C-alpha cells in the first residue's frame with residue numbers, strides 16, 4: 001500500500017495505472033500533473049486522481065512518482081523533480097523506450113538514481129488521454145522493468161509488486177535488449193502503419209482510394225490513429241535500432257517484389273504460408 005502516488009502525464013497509461021492501483025486498494029491519495037488543464041480536470045472529475053498538482057516540489061511527499069509522459073518529455077521532467085525528491089521516494093517511468101530514459105535518469109537524478117526503476121507496460125491502445133484510461137488495461141499483460149546495476153532491489157521489488165497488483169506479469173531485461181526487441185515488434189509496425197496511411201493520403205486520388213478502403217486497410221492501419229507526438233519521440237529515441245529494422249523489412253519487401261516480378265507463385269505461396277503459420281503459432285502462444 002502506498003500513501004501518495006504522484007503521476008506525471010495522466011493520459012492512457014498514467015491514468016490506467018492510477019485507476020488500476022486504486023481498484024486494487026494499493027494507494028490512498030493520487031496527485032496528477034500534466035500539460036493540459038482540460039485533461040487534468042477530466043481526470044479529477046472521473047476520480048482518476050484526487051488532486052491536481054501545481055508545484056513539482058510536491059514530489060517530496062510522494063511514496064511513488066510515476067512518469068507517464070512522451071519519452072521526449074522525460075529529460076525536462078526528471079530535471080524538474082530531481083531537486084525535490086525525498087530520500088524514500090521511488091521513481092518509475094512507463095516510456096516505450098528505455099536506453100534514452102535511463103541515460104536521462106543518470107544525467108539528472110544524482111544520488112537518487114538507485115531509487116529509479118525504469119519500466120514499460122506492454123499494453124496500450126491507439127487512443128490517448130485520460131478518457132481512454134481503463135483500470136483493466138494491464139490485466140494479463142507483461143510489464144518490463146530494466147533495472148540498472150545501481151538500482152535498489154527493494155525499489156525494484158516494490159514497483160514489480162505494484163504492477164502485479166494491476167494484474168500484470170513482470171519481466172526483467174536490459175534496456176538495450178528492450179530497445180532492440182521493441183524496435184522490431186512495436187516501433188517498426190507503427191512506422192509502417194503511419195507510412196501506408198500517409199502514402200495513400202498524399203496521392204492525388206487519395207480520397208477515392210480511402211472511399212473504397214475496407215477492413216484489411218482498417219486492421220493494418222489501426223495503430224496509425226496513435227499519438228503522433230508519442231511516436232515521433234519513440235522514433236527519435238530508438239532511431240538506431242529502428243533503422244536496422246526498417247532496413248531488414250525493406251530487404252524482405254525487395255525479396256517479395258522480386259518474386260512478384262518473376263511471377264514465382266510457388267515461392268510467394270511459401271512466404272505467405274510461413275507468415276500465416278508463424279502468426280497463428282504466435283497467437284496460440286499468447
Ligand SMILES: NC(=O)c1ccc[n+]([C@@H]2O[C@H](COP(=O)([O-])OP(=O)(O)OC[C@H]3O[C@@H](n4cnc5c(N)ncnc54)[C@H](O)[C@@H]3O)[C@@H](O)[C@H]2O)c1
Nearest residue numbers: 009011012013034035068069070071095096124125128129
Ligand atoms: N499508448 C500506448 O500504447 C503506450 C503503451 C505503453 C507505454 N506507453 C508510453 O507511456 C507514455 C504515455 O503515453 P500515453 O499513451 O499515456 O499518452 P497520452 O497522450 O494518453 O498521455 C500522456 C499525457 O502526458 C501529458 N504530458 C505531456 N508532457 C508532459 C509534461 N512535460 N509534464 C506533464 N505531463 C505531460 C499529456 O498532456 C498527456 O495527458 C509514453 O512514454 C508512451 O511511450 C504508451
Ligand SMILES: O=C(O)C(=O)C[C@]1(C(=O)O)C=C[C@@H](O)C=C1
Nearest residue numbers: 096121122123124125126186223
Ligand atoms: O495496442 C496498441 O495500440 C499499441 O500500440 C500498444 C503498444 C504495442 O503493442 O506496440 C504500443 C506501444 C507501447 O509502448 C506498448 C504497446
